[in-house]
Amino acid sequence: MTAPLAPHLVDELVRRTLAEDLGLAGDVTTDAAIAAQARGVGEIVARQAGTVAGLTVALAVFPVLDGGVTISPEVADGDPVAAGTLLARVQGPTRALLTGERAALNLLGHASGIATATRAVVDAVAGTGARIIDTRKTSPGLRALEKHAVRCGGGHNHRFGLFDAVMLKDNHLVAAGGIHPAVAAVRAQVGHTVHVEVEVDDLEQVHEALAAGADSILLDNLGDDELRGAVELVAGRAITEASGGISPDRAAAVARTGVDVISLGWLTHSAPRLDVALDLQG
Amino acid sequence: MTAPLAPHLVDELVRRTLAEDLGLAGDVTTDAAIAAQARGVGEIVARQAGTVAGLTVALAVFPVLDGGVTISPEVADGDPVAAGTLLARVQGPTRALLTGERAALNLLGHASGIATATRAVVDAVAGTGARIIDTRKTSPGLRALEKHAVRCGGGHNHRFGLFDAVMLKDNHLVAAGGIHPAVAAVRAQVGHTVHVEVEVDDLEQVHEALAAGADSILLDNLGDDELRGAVELVAGRAITEASGGISPDRAAAVARTGVDVISLGWLTHSAPRLDVALDLQG
Amino acid sequence: MTAPLAPHLVDELVRRTLAEDLGLAGDVTTDAAIAAQARGVGEIVARQAGTVAGLTVALAVFPVLDGGVTISPEVADGDPVAAGTLLARVQGPTRALLTGERAALNLLGHASGIATATRAVVDAVAGTGARIIDTRKTSPGLRALEKHAVRCGGGHNHRFGLFDAVMLKDNHLVAAGGIHPAVAAVRAQVGHTVHVEVEVDDLEQVHEALAAGADSILLDNLGDDELRGAVELVAGRAITEASGGISPDRAAAVARTGVDVISLGWLTHSAPRLDVALDLQG
Amino acid sequence: MTAPLAPHLVDELVRRTLAEDLGLAGDVTTDAAIAAQARGVGEIVARQAGTVAGLTVALAVFPVLDGGVTISPEVADGDPVAAGTLLARVQGPTRALLTGERAALNLLGHASGIATATRAVVDAVAGTGARIIDTRKTSPGLRALEKHAVRCGGGHNHRFGLFDAVMLKDNHLVAAGGIHPAVAAVRAQVGHTVHVEVEVDDLEQVHEALAAGADSILLDNLGDDELRGAVELVAGRAITEASGGISPDRAAAVARTGVDVISLGWLTHSAPRLDVALDLQG
């Protein structure tokens, strides 16, 4: 059961996507070639195997175009599907089905591509206890949808923005005079529900971060042996995150080092789209 | 000289990207760990070779955060760059540099990834006369940026939406009773500046589309021999577009068939991000 | 069958119009003088003969004010109506009918005025083969509605903005070094679906535009004889547009010169409103 | 000295106008045909005699497009100008001058058309003491600009919307049980700064409205003799407004009846645009 996108975000995504595709003149092809009274049924299908995400927002496109369209999902966000699977039926005025097709598929294909990529990595680390998480390397304006897609793929979310958790990176540590004063400064200012994570480059810094009371430690660009050493050193006193250019292929090896979470920017910034289509029936 | 993004789009992209990352609480890490009066210089660099796109919009992030930041581009959108190339300098309050880093890099990396992928395909077809073009398979809300990136990579744009050209696909043709009545219907309704393209599946339909007076003919999922046959048949009386699951690898072979334009959805929906970073100096 | 306004534009127009009229305090007269439970029927009628446009968007005002209002159009956009014709009935809470009256009539009267003016000119050129088209001389923020109204009046649309077709005017030609290099420059950059029109002042330039491969030629401020000469010269190799201060009265004479399209800014910037009213029945 | 448009309205009008004209692709003609570094001077001139309005908002278009444009008004809103008068100079990147031209002229021409029409009627009633005022019959989304234009033409504004004054019309009076209870109901509810105007059809109702304590009385569709009678009857105890299909030609006769204000919907809904142009110098 994956947490849904909030309704105001669904609404905003649908409107932004449609406004971009319809402009001021609308769908000049369909308005000229298809009679207003024509009715049809569209089947949204997966052309590739994958994991579904964004189906709710994609289907929400059609009733905005015409209140007379009925939408019937056949699967749910988070479901794995084989190539050829029927994902949903949309039924109503043919014009709305054709006009909304690309907007809906762009939302669905983008999100499902991320979910599919995430699911592959999550499966690759199955049994290790490591969680696969995303980053803030998302497409501008699509962060909520993309992080939802990661959840649909069995992944978890890192912080959503600069506002909901502290991440002390190298520049912050230098400016604040080291890990200890940096953690102290943020603890003094931020609320008690704000998690504090510290990015470290070596085991020496892991020691410092632990001593400073970090909630999580981001192990940046460490090799597998170093990761294993860090996990031993931390010994459950903080959450350990492996990060830094970890390709999907390497994730399983990293997971076996015992780290708690593994973050991959690739999931949201470079996962290829899942091939989905809308087949119109008469 | 690539056509720039319109200023109201730059402004909207920057604000949307920042709002998403800052939320209501802002950058809780930087506000706590970095002194308001600290100043620094950031260097935006390419970690990979590629083609730059989105630099203008990425740099526009910083002055929105703090009017005291100076931005100095070292390259321009459309420029090819080697790994390690300095793309721009940003100078001013350290807080603004750190807070804007991810927003700027997400814009720049996303657009440059598309430009880089486009450039590779454009180079692959060099000498053939074929143009590489994009599709409407873009990321929701990012179509203008992504189509700008395609131009930066040496590609050209297909229509921007449903509003600025007619594309008669199979469903339209069936509903309208064939190619001839479909083209007639749209010609009767749309303005004289609206281009009419017809999607066809075989040479028989190419004949019909030509007879109906199509401006362009989209040759959907044809093999190279069929494409060559279509080009001969058309003989310059319409623009020929090859489309349908054309991978970057296959583009050169397709180009040699003599088609005028080759469209690849992959450029905008699945091109991986270009790796860019901001290095903060003192 | 006229292409409708896209639903997101209907929604936006209704909300903008109502927000402007209701402000923060709402309809202080109606809220004080009319009981909340009062019900009524309003009849929207044409006080003058004309052509209807904007009825859909006008009626959409009422359900936004109160979900309990039922709207029943009696005619459709594009229909010619005599003075006194009932255009629609709106039924429900009297408050909503009175509060929405002016917003609805302003939308309907403005669009129908343009449709009526267009229809008169379209009728005047009937039989000549010339199309009557609009320009970009529209009321700020109302372009989509106004161009829709032109279509309702039997006219056609010129380009919607700077984005969907090329129009090379005198300044562009001078800056680019003449018609040929100007057309070449835009062809090199714009997509294959972008129509290229060149504005010319004399027959010499018509020659050049044809040679340069313009898709359309705008004949600016030419007399009828010159227009006839240009049409002969072009001989179907490009679309010919007569433009420049053509009054509705002169359109028929211009049409008889054989030009393909005649553009009149007057249709959208100066057509008087059609007189429409809402009569409330007990 | 005419009250200016509030700055947030200027900003919103400019952005809405530009967004409509530029879409996602921007000015494809200018971006392709004009070099980015080209500089020029544009002269905005009146092609017809008239009264200027909207110059501030029209000029504000250019710096939004390019911060390097300098704007230099030569006249001010409210100034009468002869045909050929230079209204303003705009200087800077040629691209911005060409791209902003139509947006600026649409704003300026529309507002100046209203100001010019208003000025003609105001001049026609000069010496009578009657004020020429507008109505709520404005173009959707342009009410603030259009009412500003009326002020520029020497006219005055009626209420801006349903929110800032009470206007009891026939339907309100019937529903409330007559003029007296209707006025009583609104006085009981609205604030002490809210003006109460009552619309009447005959002298009998004028009596009632006076007795009920109306601040103003709208004399709807009365002949000149009736208007004179009403003015005598009111004798300064309320403001008298003549309204209802008063053409500009009839205004002077109406003014001589002694009414205080004369409202003309025509000023805002049907005044033709003033012909203005931008001449680009080298």
Add this chain to the structure above:
Amino acid sequence: MTAPLAPHLVDELVRRTLAEDLGLAGDVTTDAAIAAQARGVGEIVARQAGTVAGLTVALAVFPVLDGGVTISPEVADGDPVAAGTLLARVQGPTRALLTGERAALNLLGHASGIATATRAVVDAVAGTGARIIDTRKTSPGLRALEKHAVRCGGGHNHRFGLFDAVMLKDNHLVAAGGIHPAVAAVRAQVGHTVHVEVEVDDLEQVHEALAAGADSILLDNLGDDELRGAVELVAGRAITEASGGISPDRAAAVARTGVDVISLGWLTHSAPRLDVALDLQG
């Protein structure tokens, strides 16, 4: 029967309030802990005695979150309620009830606090003929809701903004050269429905304001005896407003001086929230 909030304002308030509370990630607690199919009934109750305001907008929160929620108000805006009174029932998916709880209660508690405070002062001056009115000292972005709440409490509204009535304060009077020229200047410019109020500090100025033809006179920071003197002096020729730091406790004494209206900024800027809660039934 209190005038309602206009529907577009209800919609905007609900969306702004929800967007602020849900952000990009939504209600992470409820989405994880409550099953999507769980249903429940929520009872919104007053924990304190008071006067209700904002119930309509508060209830509108829930259907926006989930179309399956049914809302059933038990009282209406403006009703006095005892502690423990059931104000409304909301029934449907438990997730929507929990997620919307705080947004709804913040709207309801804020508005009802103002209505309750207003009602107390209105009751305190009962029988005197004085009206209790608000000011422009409202919470940014909440003016329409707060002024609605004042009406719900039996108070009346002063002007809504700088746009709907003239208020000449000390600085205006000095700049314009005194009361008489100031009133003359505004009368010359503003429309005939615009009320003119003059702020005065002593009886001398009351004389001047009357002579200048002010519609209302704001008696700023006068003692009770001075107020009485001013009321006598005015003798019904203008509306008298007592203003300036009048605490709720002092209102009754001020009312007995005979002034027409008493304005209290406290009502909207400092009234404490009414304690309201949502009790969820299984």
Add this chain to the structure above:
Amino acid sequence: MTAPLAPHLVDELVRRTLAEDLGLAGDVTTDAAIAAQARGVGEIVARQAGTVAGLTVALAVFPVLDGGVTISPEVADGDPVAAGTLLARVQGPTRALLTGERAALNLLGHASGIATATRAVVDAVAGTGARIIDTRKTSPGLRALEKHAVRCGGGHNHRFGLFDAVMLKDNHLVAAGGIHPAVAAVRAQVGHTVHVEVEVDDLEQVHEALAAGADSILLDNLGDDELRGAVELVAGRAITEASGGISPDRAAAVARTGVDVISLGWLTHSAPRLDVALDLQG
């Protein structure tokens, strides 16, 4: 050094506040009574002692109205000030100073009222180690400003919304089958940076929450002895929060029980405004 409001929030607050006050007609008083060329200096002063908040956003009002206004803060957000203290000077066109006055003061007075109330409670618990924190009981649309004001008063922020921390309340616990399964459910779903707080009513539940691994425990409506007992029981293994109708007066006693944080809804929903004014100098 208090964390500032993000610039996009400052901008949005200023525009929303001005739009509300200026409407379509603008400041009709000032535009008529004050010459456009008049210049002046305004001094923003505290009429009461208190703590400043919102000065940056308040001052930002003026340059939006007129780019010629210079703003000069004399104190900073978070500073304690005596009655009569000069907070800032604003200098420039008199119209802008008068038009912006109320918008600026409403922002400043509202935020400073909250900061002042917070500071009083923070001072009252000085030396105990307890932090004073806010809640989500904020004014709709003003949460970021109000939580900023709490920080300015020396308080800390609780979560900003439903999105940035888990808070398991009674209804969640019942629905999930108890504290243990509820915490397990959320831990399984939410990211590793999401803090989990559990609301408890008695010591028995404190035991359970600790066993379940809660990060924080909200002790709801407990007496001082119970609070002390809970603190002992927790013994540093989780953060303890006292909550539930804690008045500012009772805060010190609660703080002495040893709880880590004390949350007061009163700070943001009922703190009275700080009295601030703008004195205009010639």
